[in-house]
Amino acid sequence: MLFLIIKRILLGLITLFIVSLITFVGTEVLPGDACTTYLERQAFGEQLEACYRRLGLNVPAYERYVSWAVNAIQGDFGYSLSGEMPIKEVLGPRIKNSLVLASAAIFIGIPIALILGIVTALWRDKLPDVAISTVTIFAMTIPEFISATLLILIIAIWLEWLPGIVIVPTDVSFFELLPNIILPVIAIAMIMTAHMARMVRSSVIQVMASEYVQMAILKGVPYWKMVFKHVLPNALLPAINVVALTIAWLLGGVVVTEVVFNYPGLGRLVIESISNRDLPTVQALAIILASIYVSINLLADLMTLMLNPRLKTLQIRK
Amino acid sequence: MKLDNIYQEEKKSNFAKVYEIIITMASRPSGFIGLSILIFHIILAFISPYIAPYDFKAINPTLMLQAPSAEYWFGTDDLGRDVFTRTILGGRTALTITFFGSLIALLWGGLLGIFCGLVGGKTDDIVMRIVDAFLSIPWILAMLLIVSLLGTSTEVLIPALGFFYGKGIVRVARAATHDVIAKDFIVSARARGHSNFSIIWYEIIPNVRDAILVEGAMRWSWMLLGFSSLSFLGFGVSPPTPDWGLMISNARGLMSFAYWSVIAPIVGLSSLIIGINLTADAFAKALGIDRSTKAPV
Numbered sequence: 018m019l020f021l022i023i024k025r026i027l028l029g030l031i032t033l034f035i036v037s038l039i040t041f042v043g044t045e046v047l048p049g050d051a052c053t054t055y056l057e058r059q060a061f062g063e064q065l066e067a068c069y070r071r072l073g074l075n076v077p078a079y080e081r082y083v084s085w086a087v088n089a090i091q092g093d094f095g096y097s098l099s100g101e102m103p104i105k106e107v108l109g110p111r112i113k114n115s116l117v118l119a120s121a122a123i124f125i126g127i128p129i130a131l132i133l134g135i136v137t138a139l140w141r142d143k144l145p146d147v148a149i150s151t152v153t154i155f156a157m158t159i160p161e162f163i164s165a166t167l168l169i170l171i172i173a174i175w176l177e178w179l180p181g182i183v184i185v186p187t188d189v190s191f192f193e194l195l196p197n198i199i200l201p202v203i204a205i206a207m208i209m210t211a212h213m214a215r216m217v218r219s220s221v222i223q224v225m226a227s228e229y230v231q232m233a234i235l236k237g238v239p240y241w242k243m244v245f246k247h248v249l250p251n252a253l254l255p256a257i258n259v260v261a262l263t264i265a266w267l268l269g270g271v272v273v274t275e276v277v278f279n280y281p282g283l284g285r286l287v288i289e290s291i292s293n294r295d296l297p298t299v300q301a302l303a304i305i306l307a308s309i310y311v312s313i314n315l316l317a318d319l320m321t322l323m324l325n326p327r328l329k330t331l332q333i334r335k
Numbered sequence: 336m337k338l339d340n341i342y343q344e345e346k347k348s349n350f351a352k353v354y355e356i357i358i359t360m361a362s363r364p365s366g367f368i369g370l371s372i373l374i375f376h377i378i379l380a381f382i383s384p385y386i387a388p389y390d391f392k393a394i395n396p397t398l399m400l401q402a403p404s405a406e407y408w409f410g411t412d413d414l415g416r417d418v419f420t421r422t423i424l425g426g427r428t429a430l431t432i433t434f435f436g437s438l439i440a441l442l443w444g445g446l447l448g449i450f451c452g453l454v455g456g457k458t459d460d461i462v463m464r465i466v467d468a469f470l471s472i473p474w475i476l477a478m479l480l481i482v483s484l485l486g487t488s489t490e491v492l493i494p495a496l497g498f499f500y501g502k503g504i505v506r507v508a509r510a511a512t513h514d515v516i517a518k519d520f521i522v523s524a525r526a527r528g529h530s531n532f533s534i535i536w537y538e539i540i541p542n543v544r545d546a547i548l549v550e551g552a553m554r555w556s557w558m559l560l561g562f563s564s565l566s567f568l569g570f571g572v573s574p575p576t577p578d579w580g581l582m583i584s585n586a587r588g589l590m591s592f593a594y595w596s597v598i599a600p601i602v603g604l605s606s607l608i609i610g611i612n613l614t615a616d617a618f619a620k621a622l623g624i625d626r627s628t629k630a631p632v
Binding site: 028031032033035036039040043154155158159160161162163166167169170174268269272273276277287288291292294299302303306307310311314 | 464465467468469471472473474475476477479480483556560561563564567568570580583584587590591594597601604605608609612613
């Protein structure tokens with residue numbers, strides 16, 4: 018058990034190491050470096066020299082990688098090119114804003130997804146299932162920027178219920194942020210809920226078809242008792258991993274949603290830093306987003322391990 | 336002569352198989368709807384240059400933001416360009432780029448996956464670590480980085496999308512190969528002294544083809560989503576090319592008084608993505624592959 022946990026954590030760290038190598042080598046191999054891409058036409062003479070010195074680009078690549086990695090582990094990502102601010106300070110409030118958005122979407126989305134998934138599975142191929150499944154297919158296939166645009170058009174412009182665009186400074190306090198995030202949260206939660214509901218549905222259906230559930234039915238266990246005692250615990254366990262993967266996958270969608278709503282989070286920073294060709298910031302963002310992905314997956318793995326008695330004994334026996 | 340006959344018979348049965356699969360797909364309502372939408376879009380992409388009523392880049396300042404009328408079915412946009420013309424032309428770039436991108440993804444992802452599954456051992460471990468690492472970089476960040484450093488021409492977008500969406504196929508192909516590899520016919524092929532290449536070509540590919548094709552079809556719809564998101568963010572095809580993502584992002588700022596110019600491309604793009612998705616689902620079901628429990632990685 019312990020060995021397994023340590024192994025998972027090590028694998029995650031190796032993955033992060035490779036990600037850092039990929040982003041570093043990627044920005045290194047591609048034509049131009051951080052300074053020439055940032056300065057564009059002015060990239061010559063003294064300005065270029067100064068930029069090289071500021072970023073420490075005048076030492077060999079592997080040395081730079083080592084010092085960058087050592088600093089990054091301590092949370093120091095160097096300086097951003099455009100604002101000439103420490104990247105750490107740029108990232109801080111952005112991460113907080115994105116966390117507020119994502120956790121609100123997750124806390125709203127997961128319970129709804131569970132209920133919808135279970136309902137559609139238990140009433141499989143009946144009216145509730147057909148209706149909900151049709152809606153979820155629409156919600157999960159339509160791109161984030163389309164559902165977000167439609168939300169703005171219908172709720173903010175036609176009905177005038179909520180503000181359509183977030184106009185707040187980056188370091189706004191939590192309560193000032195609150196009324197502004199309702200629409201972005203709905204936009205993200207909608208897609209996430211649809212994905213998760215479909216997975217819960219198929220997982221429940223699979224368990225319902227298993228022999229021990231058939232046995233319970235034959236034995237005369239009351240329907241709802243069977244559902245809650247025999248089906249759900251076994252169905253939701255494998256769903257945890259899949260839900261984690263979905264959340265991680267939606268990181269990309271969060272970027273687009275933030276841009277649509279002009280939300281001052283990590284996603285908009287991604288676009289801004291890439292438009293400004295601010296490669297140090299891009300590197301920092303790649304590592305941070307990848308660590309979020311890896312840790313969500315790690316958490317899901319650990320949760321499945323903790324909750325599944327079968328896996329536990331299996332490991333001990335081994 | 337005899338060999339020739341066998342060859343022809345096999346070819347015929349292949350055609351029959353494809354026909355059968357399409358019939359099975361169309362026999363479900365969702366598959367039928369998906370196929371019809373997809374076929375409609377493909378036909379539209381081929382004929383739209385000939386039926387478009389106006390020039391897609393003709394700017395006309397006197398006709399700015401006209402509401403839909405008999406003359407301009409979907410109204411005009413902020414530069415006085417006909418929205419109907421631009422909408423029916425808007426899928427051509429997206430369809431072409433994502434179709435060839437998916438083909439590239441299928442090819443390299445499938446072959447690398449099969450290779451890893453067959454070889455196993457250290458090579459497999461290392462390759463899968465790297466694939467995992469690529470998977471944990473959010474697609475949008477990687478795509479934006481590639482596109483912003485190399486430009487947004489078709490020659491960059493197709494291989495970039497193909498590369499980036501192929502890494503998920505590596506996993507599927509590898510898992511499918513693992514299922515096949517322990518079977519007796521592989522062992523006997525090895526015993527007959529076949530080379531790795533001939534085992535891959537004659538024994539493994541026919542058996543993992545279905546799983547990889549289904550995955551590829553699914554990738555197609557995600558790639559379309561990714562590509563249009565890039566266009567929407569301003570990192571895809573460049574104006575004045577008619578493209579749905581680009582049109583939506585342009586018209587978005589004006590939608591409080593000219594909603595038609597944003598609705599038309601939204602309907603175009605959503606219907607195409609839903610069409611591909613339903614078709615891919617029906618395709619998976621027709622081949623007997625359940626992918627509803629898989630996460631969209």
